[in-house]
Amino acid sequence: MTAPLRPSSEQLDTLIERIGVVPLKDMLRELLQRSAASLNVERVGYWSLDPDGRAIRREMQFLLSSGTHDSEPLVLEADTFPTYFAALHEGSNLIVASDTMSDPRLAEFHDIYFTPLGIGAMLDAPVHRHGRLFGVVCHEHVGGPREWTAQEVDFARYVAQWIALAVEIDERQRGEVALRESEARYRQVIEHTPTPTVVVDMETGRFTDANESALRFYGVDRTSLLAGGPADFSPEYQPDGRLSMDAAREKISQALGGETPYFDWVHRSGDGREIPCSVHLARVPGKGASVIAAVTDRTEQRRTEETIRRALENERELNELRSRFTSIVSHEFRTPLGIIMSAVELLRNYFDRLDEARRLELFEDIHSATRRMGALMEQVLVLGRADAGKLTFSPVPLDLEALCLKLTDESQSATVRRCPVEMTFENDLAGATADEPLLRHIFSNLLSNAAKYSPAGSPVEFRVRRDGDAAEFVVKDRGIGIPGDDQSRMFEAFQRAGNVGEIQGSGLGLLITKRCVELHGGSIGFISETGDGTAFTVRLPVFA
Known part of the structure; x- marks a missing residue:
């Protein structure tokens, strides 16, 4: 088989309008097939380079004799073919080998690849994007050696350029689709989350978006909310004494720097109420200097915390009260009871031997101690009626x-x-x-x-x-x-x-x-x- 004398880039120009219209896989099929036919090369394949540059993977190959495409994956690693990879990374030059068996750059392929397949000549055109090696288009001539003409080398270079353009447009389109899908998901999440959520533009200091939960939280309509920013819906100072404007600017800067600050804040609603809350910030991808803020109303949490605090304080006071009650009441009862018991023992055991004055003194001690205990009981009963609302x-x-x-x-x-x-x-x-x-x-x-x-x-x-x-x-x-x-x-x-x-x-x-x-x-x-x-x-x- 003999190659066409003057293959040119015009043979590929009819494909330019289809790049970005047809799927990338179909475009690769056409480019490889057109290149094999134009150069009369049996095997033309597109290999992509791994991000770390340590391996190339065959994405697709066209076989001219059978008119078929082979998508069976094949990986060549730099550790196994270091000489070839070194040549591949040398600048932007093509690897032009008229005789594969005598080219030192390809010596690693002789026994395992060229000889079994009968490949006598190779023309590899690197694919570059943004100045970086991205892949390679391999033209493999089956048969004896073959001299590649300047036109054929230029043609191979054009094929690599068209492939680079097709990959670039495909990735851009997929990025745009992903962005639209991301924005749609973002919009769906924003609108359906019960958490008040707003988007803040750092450059203007204003809200640029808000969900319905945020409108209810701030108590204003969308127009009023989007006309202001965090500083307009916050008191001048936060509880820690910092100016709300300075504190907000610091937290937003942290979010724009890649952090996700989570902090306590006090907002002011449209009717002037101050609302304790917590705020979680994150940068909005693809939105420039914008951050998204999820706001959690902590009013009920604060009430619950205060209720628990009061309950704990009441429990502490109750325990202290119980301790004081036990100490004082036991003392106030024990002392008069001791007096009564002592007087009763003396009267019971020595009544006949006690004179009248001593008996009267002991009876007075019993009466006084009993009255003291009765007074204490009366105080406890009065206090009990007061606590029960019965006083x-x-x-x-x-x-x-x-x-x-x-x-x-x-x-x-x-x-x-x-x-x-x-x-x-x-x-x-x-x-x-x-x-x-x-x-x-x-x-x-x-x-x-x-x-x-x-x-x-x-x-x-x-x-x-x-x-x-x-x-x-x-x-x-x-x-x-x-x-x-x-x-x-x-x-x-x-x-x-x-x-x-x-x-x-x-x-x-x-x-x-x-x-x-x-x-x-x-x-x-x-x-x-x-x-x-x-x-x-x-x-x-x-x-x-």
């Missing part, structure tokens, strides 16, 4: 001055007149309306505490005056006072100051007092200095 407020008209005198006298009796009480009244106290049992709890506790924590004989002041619709009561003693560290907790259950020493007490009186004051709609406070006494002030709207 009622039933105001009736009363003589406030007479009641205060009566309560003072009862307190004096209960404390065996340990401290004298100096009573003073200011303004007209007539016309008061209050709940007498609650007032009794309030002032019996305050007056008994004043006497209990004061030196015997030191006076206690009890001042009552009218101030508009309210009555102001002041109970002032000259006792041990309340240390500053304890003052904030004095109205808590079973809480006692650290300087009470062996002075008896349950730690419930002030809490009961505060509850009774609150039922009246009043207020209570105190001023105290350690060692310099305490002054409690109670204001009750009893003239309203």
